[in-house]
Amino acid sequence: xxxxxxIPCGDVDASVAFYLRVFAPLGFTEAARFPDGSGGQxxxxxxxxxxxxxxxxxxxxxxxxxxxxxxxxxxxxxxxHAAALDAGVEVLHxxxxxxxxxxxxxxxxxxxxxxxxxxxxxxxx
Numbered sequence: 001x002x003x004x005x006x007i008p009c010g011d012v013d014a015s016v017a018f019y020l021r022v023f024a025p026l027g028f029t030e031a032a033r034f035p036d037g038s039g040g041q042x043x044x045x046x047x048x049x050x051x052x053x054x055x056x057x058x059x060x061x062x063x064x065x066x067x068x069x070x071x072x073x074x075x076x077x078x079x080x081h082a083a084a085l086d087a088g089v090e091v092l093h094x095x096x097x098x099x100x101x102x103x104x105x106x107x108x109x110x111x112x113x114x115x116x117x118x119x120x121x122x123x124x125x
Contacts, residue, residue, distance in 0.1 A: 006054030025079030060114035080120035
């Protein structure tokens, strides 16, 4: 359904560093970076050819957002969790199966630098 998703950040460079480090097990790379026209930056992250997740200058928004990134398997979810622990990131919920969502739903929930709830999830077979 979604082609790409973007969020404003208080510190784009800090957010880029967070997502590249913690979600490296999902293949995140910096795919694009350009000025936003008002002295800030726009950075596109990709886990493939085209940027799908965009971080922009402008300050964090007051409401918590939730964004989930697809993991190829449970091991990738666990690797995101390990990277988060290594980086000192707040873990909201350690990797677990969440049957209330559907059988096989396995995810880890983290807090990003702007306070958003971000997740790595594998939906099982």
